[in-house]
Amino acid sequence: xxxxxxxxxxxxxxxPSRFSIVPRWIVPSLEAVLLVALVIADPGRIDRRSxxxxxxxxxxxxxxxxxVAVATVRxxxxxxxxxxxxxxxxxxxxxxxLVWLYAIITFAFLYWELDGGGPEAxxxxxxxxxxxxxxxxxxxxxxxxxxxxxxxxYLYLGVTNSTAFSPTDVMPLKHWAKxxxxxxxxxxxxxxxxxxxxxxxxxx
Numbered sequence: 176x177x178x179x180x181x182x183x184x185x186x187x188x189x190x191p192s193r194f195s196i197v198p199r200w201i202v203p204s205l206e207a208v209l210l211v212a213l214v215i216a217d218p219g220r221i222d223r224r225s226x227x228x229x230x231x232x233x234x235x236x237x238x239x240x241x242x243v244a245v246a247t248v249r250x251x252x253x254x255x256x257x258x259x260x261x262x263x264x265x266x267x268x269x270x271x272x273l274v275w276l277y278a279i280i281t282f283a284f285l286y287w288e289l290d291g292g293g294p295e296a297x298x299x300x301x302x303x304x305x306x307x308x309x310x311x312x313x314x315x316x317x318x319x320x321x322x323x324x325x326x327x328x329y330l331y332l333g334v335t336n337s338t339a340f341s342p343t344d345v346m347p348l349k350h351w352a353k354x355x356x357x358x359x360x361x362x363x364x365x366x367x368x369x370x371x372x373x374x375x376x377x378x379x
Contacts, residue, residue: 176287176326180210183239183280187246189273191260194246202242209235229293236288239281243274247362250274254369264377271370275337275363282359283333287326289351297323306349307332313346337363 184203192199216228253261260266291302311318335343340360347353
């Protein structure tokens with residue numbers, strides 16, 4: 176989880192400064208502060224059922240969502256109206272990939288934090304009605320007793336939902352999960368579709 180967050184913190188520095196409405200060092204710095212606060216609040220596995228830990232985690236997710244939302248909107252506007260980085264294939268594909276990766280990581284954290292009340296609650300007990308249904312939960316015969324989804328499972332969900340533009344093996348059950356997966360699929364479709372269309376147009 177921490178390694179993936181560090182990657183997310185580096186992404187704004189790889190994108191043009193126009194892809195942030197504030198100086199691009201502010202969002203990664205805020206994420207770093209929240210990560211440090213999270214480690215200080217729970218230096219173990221971040222599995223204590225603490226209101227402070229929960230609020231810090233939700234704040235971190237909110238910062239990620241805000242950052243990727245601005246970057247995605249900026250890219251879509253540039254692709255439609257034309258921008259300095261969207262007129263040559265190299266920068267276009269690089270920036271499109273970075274924004275797409277940013278969205279995958281952000282939604283992975285969103286799923287990880289909201290499903291079943293968050294990672295702290297899931298460690299204490301399995302939710303009776305989870306927001307996301309993994310195959311191991313639907314069919315206990317394919318997993319060890321007491322199986323719980325880990326961060327990598329949510330990261331995988333983020334990847335598959337961004338490439339298939341729909342649920343694959345993980346089913347959204349609650350409204351927030353359906354809304355989040357729909358938003359990710361639409362954003363991914365916009366980014367990939369417009370980037371590919373623009374790249375094809377440039378190569379002609």
